[in-house]
Amino acid sequence: MSWVSNFLTSSIGKKLIMSLTGLFLISFLVVHLAGNLQLLANDGGKSFNVYAYFMTHNPFIKTISFGLYAGILLHAIQGILIALKNRSAKGSRYAVSTGANASFASKNMALLGTLIFAFLLIHMGDFWFKMKFGAVDMVAYDGIDYKVQDLYDKVLTSFKNPLVVVAYLVGLIALALHLLHGFQSAFQTLGLNHKKYTPFIKGMGVIFSILVPIAYAIIPIYFFLFK
Amino acid sequence: MSDMNLTLKVWRQKNNNDSGRFESYQVAANEHMSFLEMLDVLNQTLIEKKEEPVAFEHDCREGICGACSMVINGRPHGPQGGTTTCQLHMRHFKSGDTITIEPWRAKAFPVIKDLVVDRSSFDRIIQAGGYISVNTGQAQDGNAIPIEKDLALQAFDAATCIGCGACVAACPNASAMLFTSAKVSHLGLLPQGEVEHSKRVQSMVKQMDEEGFGMCSNTGACEVECPKEISITNIARMNRTYMGSVFGSDKTV
Ligand code: HEM
Ligand code: SF4
Ligand code: FES
Secondary structure (H helix, E strand, C coil): CHHHHHHHHCHHHHHHHHHHHHHHHHHHHHHHHHHHHHHHCCCCCHHHHHHHHHHHHCHHHHHHHHHHHHHHHHHHHHHHHHHHHHHHHHCCCCCCCCCCCCCHHHHCHHHHHHHHHHHHHHHHHHHHHHHHHCCCCEECCCCCCCCEECHHHHHHHHCCCHHHHHHHHHHHHHHHHHHHHHHHHHHHHCCCCCCCCHHHHHHHHHHHHHHHHHHHHHHHHHHHHHC | CCEEEEEEEEEECCCCCCCCEEEEEEEEEECCCEHHHHHHHHHHHHHHCCCCCCCCCCCCCCCCCCCCCCEECCEECCCCCCCCHHHCEHHHCCCCCEEEEECCCCCCCCEEECCEECCHHHHHHHHCCCCCCCCCCCCCCCCCCCCCHHHHHHHHHHHCCCCCCHHHHHCCCCCCHHHHHHHHHHHHCCHHHHCCHHHHHHHHHHHHHHCCCCCCCCCCHHHHHCCCCCCCHHHHHHHHHHHHHHHHCCCCC
16 A cells, blocks of 8 residues: 555645645535524524534534544644645745735745634634533523523623634634635645636635635624624 | 946855855946846956856756746846746846845755756656657657647647746745646647656656655745746646546556
8 A cells, every 4th residue: 555655645645635624624614604603593592502412412413523623633733744844845035035926825824724723722612622521501492302501601701702702803814814825725736727617716715715704703793792 | 228237135155065145246237138148247347356256057048948047036037927037138127226136945956056056856857757758750740640739739838848946946835846747747748748647747746755845835926937937727737647647547656
């Protein structure tokens, strides 16, 4: 199987891993957003809490979520290793640099990724950790014969803290920039550069990179201002 | 002929062990000179003063050999797009300008002296597979091997790569993907080269990695600075044919 390890350690193989894990994380962003927008429903948190219960108890979703943790770690570790190798391949920098020939995001993917990772740690510490290991009150709803954790209440208290809201917004801006380059870059890495489809992929990438972070940002802003 | 007085900040480095530094020089040029002619004027004055002339590479001086590598004010081959340093004219600068001139910067292109870097890593990538092993004989009759016009154009566009290394110089990762993909494409798109394409792409990528070039982040800086305007669609082609060759053929290199 040496050809497999040759491939995975080749420059193109390493980038393929970035591309596939990146696209996987993009698909996760959509699912996660769809679920979380239920926080905006005016039902005292019922639909969100029931949804959160389903996501944490369904064996299929639980399996996928382990894939997700592995995917994020693989993407982050591989990304940092690539960035370090690239930095040393360049060696010294130019005295004069116009910076005009490539976008800021494309040259700072590792920095943006690190910001996203820092955000993820805050985010997971705030919700995931409390949900798994902390004390979250249980609530019962009409028509549902089991009690669920009142995560909605946790969201409510977290987003009253302006520092948390700012941390979320910084994380989401980093995500938007990461995707502005990353979305289309993932397709180029896969070798999908095509006269007919590439303009569409690039357009989709820009729309996605702006709309998705904005939709996420609405949640903390809405809770901070109106709840 | 209008005269120009320029200040040059030139990278001077005795050899690969020297750490190198910038030296400032005044030079009188005129707007009809090429950039290299302006450097010739500088070197003439240095020689007359019994100082060491600035070492820089040049050969054809008509934009086809790829020798004239230097970074001018932060841009490989200078400010004009699609142009080599030898074809860059001084009318793109103003009298009184300060021009900073540096060598290509990449681990795989060690500095030999001043602005001259060792690009033999590119030669070794070519030696790894950038050729056709069989004798293709006399020039073919125009229609003996039908090739679709679009394909011929794509191959030709890729074949205009002069191996100058500006792509590596421009890349923040010092990646050689544009160069290597141009070579892989120009041979692989045509019938005579297509035969060995699968093996070639694996061999050339392997050599490229061994030379210590960085990985491609798809920043696109290379295609902006390439004097031959080679497109990064070639990189996508190399990515997919490399993966196709690794997974779809029985070849391992
Ligand atoms: C939800 C989170 C994330 C998403 C959706 C995402 C998505 C992507 C995508 C699509 C790419 C392009 C892959 C390619 O060029 O083929 C990419 C590249 C990259 N990502 Fe992420 N990413 C995320 C988080 C992170 C994190 C946490 C890190 C690191 C700590 C990171 C580091 C990088 C780096 C360094 C690259 C550039 C690799 C290169 O081209 O040289 N990303 N990301
Ligand atoms: S791809 Fe362009 S920049 Fe790179 S070596 Fe060829 S001609 Fe020079
Ligand atoms: S000297 Fe030959 S391309 Fe410039």
